[in-house]
Amino acid sequence: MKVGSVSVKDVAKLAGVSVGTVSNVLNNPDKVTETTITRVHDAIDRLGFVRNDAARQLRAGSSRAIGLVILDVRNPFFTDLARGAEDAAAERGYSVIVGNSDESDEREATYLDLFEEQRVHGMLISPVGEVAPRLRRLRERGIRSVLVDRLSWDDSFSSVSVDDVAGGRLAVEHLIETGRRRIAYVGGPASIRQVDDRLTGARVALSEHPDAALEVIRTSALSIAEGVAAGQAIAARPRARRPDAVFAANDLVAIGLLQAFAHARDIRVPDDVALVGYDDIDFANASTVPLTSLRQPAALIGATALRFLLEEAEDPGLAPRQAHYQPELVVRSSSASAPPA
Amino acid sequence: MKVGSVSVKDVAKLAGVSVGTVSNVLNNPDKVTETTITRVHDAIDRLGFVRNDAARQLRAGSSRAIGLVILDVRNPFFTDLARGAEDAAAERGYSVIVGNSDESDEREATYLDLFEEQRVHGMLISPVGEVAPRLRRLRERGIRSVLVDRLSWDDSFSSVSVDDVAGGRLAVEHLIETGRRRIAYVGGPASIRQVDDRLTGARVALSEHPDAALEVIRTSALSIAEGVAAGQAIAARPRARRPDAVFAANDLVAIGLLQAFAHARDIRVPDDVALVGYDDIDFANASTVPLTSLRQPAALIGATALRFLLEEAEDPGLAPRQAHYQPELVVRSSSASAPPA
DNA sequence: CCCACGCGATGAAACGTTTCATTGAGAACG
DNA sequence: CGTTCTCAATGAAACGTTTCATCGCGTGGG
Numbered sequence: 001m002k003v004g005s006v007s008v009k010d011v012a013k014l015a016g017v018s019v020g021t022v023s024n025v026l027n028n029p030d031k032v033t034e035t036t037i038t039r040v041h042d043a044i045d046r047l048g049f050v051r052n053d054a055a056r057q058l059r060a061g062s063s064r065a066i067g068l069v070i071l072d073v074r075n076p077f078f079t080d081l082a083r084g085a086e087d088a089a090a091e092r093g094y095s096v097i098v099g100n101s102d103e104s105d106e107r108e109a110t111y112l113d114l115f116e117e118q119r120v121h122g123m124l125i126s127p128v129g130e131v132a133p134r135l136r137r138l139r140e141r142g143i144r145s146v147l148v149d150r151l152s153w154d155d156s157f158s159s160v161s162v163d164d165v166a167g168g169r170l171a172v173e174h175l176i177e178t179g180r181r182r183i184a185y186v187g188g189p190a191s192i193r194q195v196d197d198r199l200t201g202a203r204v205a206l207s208e209h210p211d212a213a214l215e216v217i218r219t220s221a222l223s224i225a226e227g228v229a230a231g232q233a234i235a236a237r238p239r240a241r242r243p244d245a246v247f248a249a250n251d252l253v254a255i256g257l258l259q260a261f262a263h264a265r266d267i268r269v270p271d272d273v274a275l276v277g278y279d280d281i282d283f284a285n286a287s288t289v290p291l292t293s294l295r296q297p298a299a300l301i302g303a304t305a306l307r308f309l310l311e312e313a314e315d316p317g318l319a320p321r322q323a324h325y326q327p328e329l330v331v332r333s334s335s336a337s338a339p340p341a
Numbered sequence: 342m343k344v345g346s347v348s349v350k351d352v353a354k355l356a357g358v359s360v361g362t363v364s365n366v367l368n369n370p371d372k373v374t375e376t377t378i379t380r381v382h383d384a385i386d387r388l389g390f391v392r393n394d395a396a397r398q399l400r401a402g403s404s405r406a407i408g409l410v411i412l413d414v415r416n417p418f419f420t421d422l423a424r425g426a427e428d429a430a431a432e433r434g435y436s437v438i439v440g441n442s443d444e445s446d447e448r449e450a451t452y453l454d455l456f457e458e459q460r461v462h463g464m465l466i467s468p469v470g471e472v473a474p475r476l477r478r479l480r481e482r483g484i485r486s487v488l489v490d491r492l493s494w495d496d497s498f499s500s501v502s503v504d505d506v507a508g509g510r511l512a513v514e515h516l517i518e519t520g521r522r523r524i525a526y527v528g529g530p531a532s533i534r535q536v537d538d539r540l541t542g543a544r545v546a547l548s549e550h551p552d553a554a555l556e557v558i559r560t561s562a563l564s565i566a567e568g569v570a571a572g573q574a575i576a577a578r579p580r581a582r583r584p585d586a587v588f589a590a591n592d593l594v595a596i597g598l599l600q601a602f603a604h605a606r607d608i609r610v611p612d613d614v615a616l617v618g619y620d621d622i623d624f625a626n627a628s629t630v631p632l633t634s635l636r637q638p639a640a641l642i643g644a645t646a647l648r649f650l651l652e653e654a655e656d657p658g659l660a661p662r663q664a665h666y667q668p669e670l671v672v673r674s675s676s677a678s679a680p681p682a
Numbered sequence: 683c684c685c686a687c688g689c690g691a692t693g694a695a696a697c698g699t700t701t702c703a704t705t706g707a708g709a710a711c712g
Numbered sequence: 713c714g715t716t717c718t719c720a721a722t723g724a725a726a727c728g729t730t731t732c733a734t735c736g737c738g739t740g741g742g
Binding site: 005007008009019020023024026027051052053054055056057058059060 | 727
């Protein structure tokens with residue numbers, strides 16, 4: 001549909017110089033004399049020239065974009081992580097393209113394809129499926145990856161993660177110490193590593209307290225809606241068979257549980273059931289009952305991962321590194337008071 | 342760092358055909374005989390060939406990516422809107438690149454530059470600054486735009502929006518009808534159109550009830566933190582000078598207010614102060630006190646805008662269209678009961 | 683006065699696709 | 713058997729940059 005877009009050639013003609021010179025004005029201004037710089041810039045302004053990034057990347061071989069694949073855009077933890085990465089990228093003149101895998105390995109693969117076609121400079125990925133072989137192949141072609149929110153399966157990739165096992169353990173230890181004994185873990189699917197690790201941590205805590213019991217309630221996703229469904233299932237049970245504490249795999253699920261419990265009039269939080277979430281999103285502190293949760297440095301994770309990636313892309317000999325942060329338990333009302341007598 | 346990437350040329354050589362034929366296998370399979378198709382596909386698989394999108398766009402003149410500039414990634418309303426647009430784009434073989442202007446016209450301009458350099462197929466934008474001239478210039482060059490969550494300033498652009506004036510009016514009418522008289526509007530900056538329109542709606546409602554008063558409390562952004570600050574300011578006043586109802590410019594601000602009020606022990610919601618938010622994000626129903634809010638069809642807005650954009654890009658003669666949805670008042674506990682005696 | 687040098691500018695090559703005019707080989711037809 | 717027609721396949725041009733070897737020219741040294 002379009003009228004000729006303005007190219008360097010047009011700029012060169014108007015400024016009375018060669019195309020090479022225009023390019024130098026844009027990329028190596030120190031190689032060009034002062035007067036030509038202004039002349040070229042005048043021409044650029046007059047014509048409204050905008051660089052064609054496609055041509056640029058074609059020549060350069062790779063773009064200044066970095067792909068980021070996250071599990072769930074609707075989870076504030078991941079948007080915070082993305083923000084951290086974006087800000088760090090912007091500082092260094094890169095931009096971040098975000099893809100949302102929605103916990104589906106199919107969508108994940110689609111984004112990997114897309115990013116490879118775009119010849120991104122590198123990728124940050126919070127993996128769902130079996131992507132290791134794929135990432136290795138990409139690396140052979142010069143596209144590096146850094147894993148986010150996930151420890152590398154071996155030492156061949158850098159990763160930035162948080163100790164989910166420790167987090168699960170902290171959560172359940174806290175519940176046991178405040179007197180709870182019938183604990184339920186709500187989360188799923190089990191294929192998500194974070195879900196599994198937090199459960200492992202919970203089991204570790206349990207193993208040190210033989211008088212406490214752990215029940216696992218699966219959800220098909222980590223969303224508010226799934227939390228509501230699980231909460232309704234719990235509320236439908238006779239009181240005696242309900243847990244006296246619930247550890248939710250993340251805050252979205254916890255918020256859903258809270259809503260379901262509020263609806264069922266005979267479950268008070270924390271009196272009847274204590275509740276601990278995970279991620280400490282902004283809304284955790286603003287929910288019906290302020291939520292005890294495990295805080296993770298989301299923005300820092302994104303920023304660190306991005307830094308690792310760029311450093312490795314610059315110096316391919318660099319050995320993979322693992323940054324492993326510790327989560328922090330933030331106690332609020334949802335687990336504050338004593339259990340029922 | 343990079344080993345030679347695989348190109349069509351390599352595929353052609355291995356398959357024993359010309360590059361043009363490889364291209365045809367990829368883009369016009371019906372122009373090619375069955376046996377060559379399989380031969381080429383074999384070669385592609387064997388070499389792990391992946392199309393270079395940069396070269397492709399360079400030739401084509403524009404990419405299959407669509408730029409989306411939103412006001413705030415941390416606001417679930419906008420992430421829902423983005424999801425709607427992404428899903429609609431994916432259906433048609435396009436992808437969406439999201440830029441977050443953070444309510445800053447500087448960042449907005451940066452993203453417009455970036456998207457123009459990328460020669461995006463078109464843009465969806467929730468404008469902050471004075472972008473009309475810029476968008477007009479883009480259109481002359483063949484890049485169309487559709488405004489989201491914002492009525493077009495004139496009839497030259499398509500837009501998909503929600504009637505914010507009506508929403509503001511509904512909110513305040515509801516507060517007045519339930520007996521409130523000293524109403525505060527909390528939001529800002531005034532430069533954001535939505536903030537201003539909702540205030541206008543509030544004033545309309547006020548004008549029909551001379552015995553009610555409206556006070557405007559400005560914030561510098563629509564965030565939880567700003568809501569907390571405004572709430573603390575209100576809580577610091579003597580009881581007599583506090584409003585008996587607050588209409589917040591969006592749910593994030595409302596949630597912040599709620600937190601501040603909960604902290605100040607002598608403000609109960611809704612008894613002392615009724616509260617109405619805007620957007621009806623998922624968390625509105627899960628907050629300390631479930632929040633009365635104005636629901637907007639976020640995903641539908643994104644999907645519709647994307648559809649408008651593609652239709653216009655396909656048929657440049659098409660006249661601009663305006664989709665204008667009505668918001669819906671969702672009453673919950675934060676405004677449910679009667680005002681103080 | 684000549685030569686070498688430095689420096690700003692030049693112009694063509696290269697990046698990996700898609701497109702399009704052209705070729706070549708059969709098939710159909712008279 | 714010769715001619716025309718069809719259809720698959722070819723190969724070169726074009727897209728808009730960046731890069732790099734080269735050039736021209738004014739200067740300072742010998």
